[in-house]
Amino acid sequence: MNSDPDSSLATQPSLLFKLRDWKDAASWSEFSRLYRNLVFGFAKRSGLSHAEAEDVTQDVFKRVAETLHEFESQPERGSFRRWLLNLTRWRIADKFRDRSAAAWQNPSRTDTDDRTSTIDRVPDEAAVNDWDSEWRQHILDAAMERIAHRTNPRHFQVFDLYVRQQWPVRRISRNLGINAASIYVIAYRLTAQLKAEVSRLQAQLT
Numbered sequence: 001m002n003s004d005p006d007s008s009l010a011t012q013p014s015l016l017f018k019l020r021d022w023k024d025a026a027s028w029s030e031f032s033r034l035y036r037n038l039v040f041g042f043a044k045r046s047g048l049s050h051a052e053a054e055d056v057t058q059d060v061f062k063r064v065a066e067t068l069h070e071f072e073s074q075p076e077r078g079s080f081r082r083w084l085l086n087l088t089r090w091r092i093a094d095k096f097r098d099r100s101a102a103a104w105q106n107p108s109r110t111d112t113d114d115r116t117s118t119i120d121r122v123p124d125e126a127a128v129n130d131w132d133s134e135w136r137q138h139i140l141d142a143a144m145e146r147i148a149h150r151t152n153p154r155h156f157q158v159f160d161l162y163v164r165q166q167w168p169v170r171r172i173s174r175n176l177g178i179n180a181a182s183i184y185v186i187a188y189r190l191t192a193q194l195k196a197e198v199s200r201l202q203a204q205l206t
Contacts (some may be wrong), residue, residue, distance in 0.1 A: 015205070018029060019064070019065070020034075020070055025173050031061075032061065034138075034142060035061075035084070036057055036061075037138065038134060038135060038138045039056065039057045039060050039061075039084070039088050040053050040054065040056075040057045040132060041090075041134060042085075042088055042092075042130075042134065043056040043057065043088065043092055043095075047096075047128070048092065048095055048096075052095050055095065056088065056091040056092055056095060059091045059094075060084070060087050060091050061090050063087050063091070064084070064087065071083050081135060082128075085127075085128065085131045089127065139198055139201050139202060140198060141198040142196055143198045143199055143201055144194065145192055146197055147167045147190060147194055147197055148160075151190065151193075154176070154178075155171075155186045155190065156190070157176065158172060158176065158178065158182075158183055158186045158187065159186060159187055159190040161176075162183055162186075162187045163190070163191060169184070182205055
């Protein structure tokens with residue numbers, strides 16, 4: 001894979017172009033399916049509640065729809081992935097400011113709503129590294145899901161046990177009743193497919 005994550009994870013212009021159309025339900029559905037967990041998970045890890053993280057996710061997607069044309073017209077902003085991170089962090093900070101305002105208006109509250117978010121306490125570089133790490137795992141999970149959907153279930157089970165769970169070949173052979181040669185062939189073929197799918201997603205997404 002490319003050693004520069006920003007260059008290897010460049011969003012395809014065609015995907016962003018399709019998102020300009022609010023009526024393109026299929027493209028927005030795909031965008032949501034691929035990005036929602038990333039944004040939601042980052043918001044949760046920052047210290048927000050489930051409901052607050054849901055609000056952040058919806059706000060970020062709404063902001064993307066409203067300002068996507070600004071991103072496309074200003075290439076100096078960098079990668080779409082990094083721009084999405086900034087939108088997410090801003091919305092998270094808004095939620096914690098809302099908490100502080102609510103606590104100020106109701107000083108009798110004894111909960112921790114006035115705490116600062118994790119994202120405000122962690123240096124920018126650390127937050128970016130966390131986002132990038134989650135992004136790489138997000139791509140791998142999405143690629144695995146797609147491979148699973150189009151692969152013989154038994155073959156995918158072999159691949160999962162041998163490659164992901166690192167079972168010994170003898171154990172897989174004994175449990176699934178398949179010879180070692182077939183296990184190696186299946187693992188090699190699906191590993192190649194997984195790498196190809198990861199590369200495709202890296203080129204499509206950001």
